[in-house]
Amino acid sequence: MIRLEARGHAAAGWVYGAPVLAVGLTLVFGAALFAALGFDPLEALGVFFLSPLNSAYGIAELAVKATPLALCAVGLAIGFRGNVWNIGAEGQLVMGAVAGGGVALALYDVDGWFVLPLMMVAGMLGGMAWGAIPAFLKTRFHTSEILVSLMLTYVAALALSWLVHGPWRDPEGFNFPESRLFHDAATLPILWEGTRLHLGAAFALAAVVGAWFVVARTFIGFQVKVLGMTPQAGGYAGFSQKWVVWLAFMVSGGLAGLSGIVEVAGPIGQLQPTVSPGYGFTAIIVAFLGRLHPVGILLAALLMALSYLGGEAVQIGLGLPLAVTGVFQGMLLFFLLACDILIRYRVRLGGKRRREVPS
């Protein structure tokens, strides 16, 4: 028999060491995988992890891909710390894109500096409004915020689909389901000429710094943490659980909405039936991979983004299937969870000594 025995407390160093160890193990087993497929493991790892970054364009692409992941994950992590489970960042992202994109289309003929800020604000409000629904239902009727926020994702996707198939369809677009291309005034400025690095990446950095400040340096962050760890203690201290639910959904919804409008006003440049390949869901993984810590999340978002870019690079360069990307991401999570378990528990061989229980 193998059983797990709780350690008294996790060694502080390993809490941050575990992700590093997990990445290391992923590299080792990834190399073995490539070798088993008949490729030179070092060369293949090079193609996967280094070749996407061998040009300015590639580095910028990494930031472009990581931007929505970091924006969503930073917001989600604040709720997760407080035991508020917003699983519907994807829907809030879509609604942000809808609200902000709607502004862009409504002001299609307007060329002013205020168009873009207005779109960003509308995007955040759109995400917040979508997050307000599960927050309200949770605080008023005690519904599960996990289910409600998740289900609303599909509602949001259908709403966007309806808009681009119907009222917002490009009038010159042969009835294809997409909006008009946004004008320059409604498109995020490029930060690095010759690449797609847009202003949204700066928003993501600002969100990371802001979240770190709130979590580590303010009373709000403390309240969230206490309520997350021991709700009763928080209750005795007079902290409101309802307030934390609203805070979590407003912050995560707003940031997810921002990531949505940043995607459509940045790299996409128009509304389409799908604006995100599941960033809102991947962000959940990113949040945990980053230990719910803003800086950790930034690194995790970059790593996750790199795994997508690497997956494309090995498809083009080595003819490996797309599944390799999934295998790498799966290994990363597996090793991270395994390391977590081993930090908090030790493995014991042999059954627990049976105690005589007086009947």
Place this chain on the structure above:
Amino acid sequence: MSRFTRFAAMAAALLIGGQALAADPVKVGFVYVGPVGDHGWSYEHDQARKQLEAHFGDKVKTAFVENVAEGADSERVINQFAQQGFDLVFTTSFGFMNPTLKVAKRFPKVKFEHATGYKRTDNVGTYAARFYEGRAVIGTIAGHMTKSNVIGYIAPFPIPEVMRGINAFTIALRAVNPKAEVKVIWTNSWYDPGREREAAETLIAQGADILSQHTDSPAPVQVAQEKGVLAFGQASDMSRFGPDAHLTAIVDDWAPYYTARVQAVIDGTWKPADTWGGFDSGMVVMAPYNDRIPADVLAAAEQMEDAIRTGKHHPFQGPITNQAGEVMVKDGETLGDDKLLSMDWYVQGVQGRLPN
């Protein structure tokens, strides 16, 4: 490093580079929206890619990226191909149109071919197939073989391409059997075996005894086989997923087109063009007909195919009325390509309203 070694290294680099240039194969990249194993759209593009390799041997080198989302990701993938020195890139989904144009602007020397789009530039051509011609053939078969007079149609998105298919099918169906009607279920996805299966089951429960699909997975054919009804495959021969149910399929054969375009690049004669090929070009092919199709029905189907190929018949030949009974195409006229390319209405005989 001494001056000599540096010189030697440079000379060696030049030599190797020069040699590589002389024997450089034409590099052809493919961007797929679905997995190559979808047995539908992306699968057929990949079959054509393999035939390219078989045909040209060492003269071409191909690569592909599958399951590329039609959002911000596609531009990066297309850009990677261009940046890595690919000569010709086929972007095989409508949603790749604007990303293809953006990358093409950045790499004016790389040639791009975008499937099913309508925007062209100096280095971007477009191509598509007139699948609706095949729809007229399967509509003819369905009209003869339905007993319940209800045909189930599983459709992805209400875009003109799909509308043309539904309408061409229905026109041919009702030319044979005016009582037959078509029920459409939208899946909002090109490839979603789960949803396609549900749609197929729902349609059969509503009385459909023949299924037709514009989605890419073989799930509806499998359902038809299980439930003992008939079905038409999509994009590739799906008979092995339902040997009894599968009557035929409209097969996309991109190989002749891809071969011609790559040859043009090799010869240095490539120019952006707008290609829309049907039966006559070999882009649209009917899969082998099931033996259970009666001889007279088979003859009618083959006659339809032949008439379209030779231009004697047009699938959108008047008189055509829409759902409201208004005449859309007068007797003796046919619908022009511009109207076909922006089609957003149902012909009479399709049940339900367009999702809008």
